[in-house]
Amino acid sequence: MIFETIATSGHEEVVFCHNKDAGLKAIIAVHNTVLGPALGGLRMWPYKTEQEALNDVLRLSRGMTYKNAVAGLNLGGGKAVIIGDPSKDKSEALFRAFGRFVNSLNGRYITAEDVGIDVNDMEWVFRETEFVTGVHQVHGGSGDPSPFTAFGTLQGLMATLSARFGNEDVGKYSYAVQGVGHVGMEFVKLLREQGAKVFVTDINKEAVQRCVDELGCEAVGLDDIYDVDADVYSPCALGGTVNEKTLPRLKMKIICGAANNQLANDAIGDEVEKRGILYAPDYAVNAGGVMNVSLEIDGYNRERAMRMMRTIYYNLSRIFQIAKRDGIPTYKAADRMAEERISAIGKIKLPTMGNHGPRFLGRMRGQ
DSSP, X not given: OHHHHHHTTTOSEEEEEEETTTTEEEEXXXXXXXXXXXXXXXXXEOOSSHHHHXXXXXXXXXXXXXXXXXXXXXXXXXXXXXXXXXXXXXXXXXXXXXXXXXXXXXXXXXXXXXXXXXXXXXXXXXXXXXXXXXXXXXXXXXXXXXXXXXXXXXXXXXXXXXXXXXXXXXXXXXXXXXOOSHHXXXXXXXXXXXXXXXXXXXXXXXXXXXXXXXXXXXXXOTTGGGGOOOSEEEEOSSSOOBSTTTGGGOOOSEEOOSOSSOBSSHHHHHHHHHTTOEEOOHHHHTTHHHHHHHHHXXXXXHHHHHHHHTHHHHHHHHHHHHHXXXXXXXXXXXXXXXXXXXXXXXXXXXXXXXXXXXXXXXXXXXX
């Protein structure tokens, strides 16, 4: 079953990482390196089965190929997952063992933070490999990518509001935000700074209470978020929350959030379109984090990072134009934009790793 799954996924390379002494069970998936080395985060999650972990890493790594392409980065798509509970299974040995596996790929895959991982975990990975981003600034890194992902999501939201309502007045509208973890919390802060009405929900009750007490949000139940009478549904937790059960309940006119893989499947994407809801493709919206850490490869500059994230507004506007031009749903328009760029750049013979900066250059030339 596992080999059948890999054979049909279109990936360049899938690496199973096991270190019994460190308790490491991980999978690294390199989907596509046409545009450059595969950059994508490391997720730690208590998957029920190894097959479930494989399915997730294959899906997420493919998404990174499209995200990096639409974002205009000279990077391919990859992802990694560690099977384990981030609340109790973390250790220095675990992450250093993972770092050694990353290093063995000689720069084909560059890792970063994702769900269940923080900057301190990345520091342990960094002790074994230089092919890591999102480390502390003292090491030339950019630190926690969450504020940048949230800022980029705001840029995507403004473009979507403009396309749907003809204005970018964030504070004029109301939002149902599902998930107030690292990114969701930062996004809620940005919404409230502009005076927006925000409904929040999360499995972490303390985070929800913080939104209520400190930011003036209104809390709703986990399942009640789909029934909120708001203008925008903002999924900022795990994927697949727009599905056949939840979509009929949504009263919102826009779906725009920071979560990955928000649509349960393509059929749901088609149904969203039929219902007159404007969907802002997730990997175009949430590219701020990967844009930010990508700059570490060339030498990090915060001002440049903020400028780059403003291009998310342009990218979303372009996707909406393609959708209108070709008469297709927005999720297909985003894929088309990514595929056209990969195809065009793939026809150009570039140096193997090109201009990826001094920090990675020595190892990358050895590929």
